Amino acid sequence: MVLYGMQLPVQSQSTLYAEPWEAAAGPGDLVEIARTADRTGFEYIATCDHVAIPRRLASAMSTVWYDPVATLSFLAAATERVRLLSHVAVVGLRHPLVTAKQYATLDHLSAGRLVLGVGAGHVPEEFEALGVDFERRGSVLDETIDALRAALGPDEFPSFRGKRFAFEGLGQRPRPAQPRVPVWVGGSSPAAVRRAALKGDGWLPQGDPRDRLPAQIARLKELRTEAGITDPIEIGAIAEPLYVGDAAWDVGRRTLTGKPDALAESLRAYGAMGVDQIQVRFRSRSRSELTDQMAAFAADVAPHLNSQEYGNGQA
Template sequence: MPIQPNGPLSYGMQLPIQSQSVIYAEPWEAAATPADLVRVARAADRAGFAYVAGCDHVAIPRRLAEGMSTVWYDPVATLSFLAGVTERVLLLSHVAVVGLRHPLITAKQYATLDHLSGGRLILGVGAGHVQEEFEAVGADFDGRGGVLDESIDALRAALGPEEYPEFAGERFAFSGLGQLPRPAQERVPVWVGGSSPAAVRRA
């Protein structure tokens, strides 16, 4: 995926191995190891890729497993692991299904990742599409678009510079609750993923 934030065109990649949908996974990935994932990330780092990305699914229902597979590494754990073995490449959640978690939980995880990586996080967010996944964790599938819209605002507050962030919305509200460490970046980039008209509007 090309990006052009400030200057020349640059490229990033969704990492192999960490998600293995039949749409894009190659046969060798089925037997790959964490060491192989490290080699790919380090190669991207050396080659000047702008970012490496990891996907987010909590659990895949049987009806979708044949196409999606059930191999979906946790993005926070995976990107944190790779932050420790790379030097400059940015770390993108591609995408975090933020409706599966309260914004303060998401903020805690990704603020820590940004802090530990020295400010290399790009928080990619999306609405999600697997109904059973939402139902299993007690999240609102039908209202996920509205949840995502509000979560983006809540995350901007929760990932800001304040030790005690404040937010008041229709679904989420918090104040007087401190979260350290703060992100290393003053403003964590938030990207919206998706192909629907609503995703384009959010972006």
């Protein structure tokens, strides 16, 4: 069954995807969007993670990157069922006990709705400022995931010993509400796919086009089989930008737009590849247009994502 979630607007405003209206938006807009997602059946809402953006990248990335733990905790109080995903937390920038304290508290406060998405990061200056070796960020992330598995487990006094991190006899409460916090690994490089296959409960590819996804999924499954891992893994995909209905404005040539049956048929291709959840993004000119698009998608497109008998159109 293919589920759907979304990266929240406003909380990160890279020029690659932010809409103009987001520049003047704030907490109230985030709450309304999160409540719409909660009410209309979205599986998760997601936030990004950057500590600080260097001046050389600020014009493209902007410096608007809300803290994921603070943002998801704020939105947890305004929602009831939607899962709360960090997509992705650059956990190698912080000691795993610090990360565990933050996200265990979030899971506790939200009654077990956390999905911890993790990634290696890509901005050297952030690592340098925080005293972390950028060139070894992959191996740092590998060990950090292992340390977080221990620190987010059921034991009040977790223990772990690795090359960089070691702890024992140190208690942390509150514990997560979930017996096992799911860890989804982000990234599409060969190293990231291997990391997801060997260490993840889920995989969050970063912008793989449709024609590349089947080979990536096959490789991920092959790696798990070779390692003797039989547990299921949740496979994600980021869909093309969407606009439900006939837009009266230019939504861009890459945007999937049109009648709900055509959109549903197009998006069902992800399920055929073996994708379990798609991350959707809607073109919009205002918060109200965005929440209208979310509601239209949930009502008219989402119910047919798993049906092979609905529509013959092409998006």
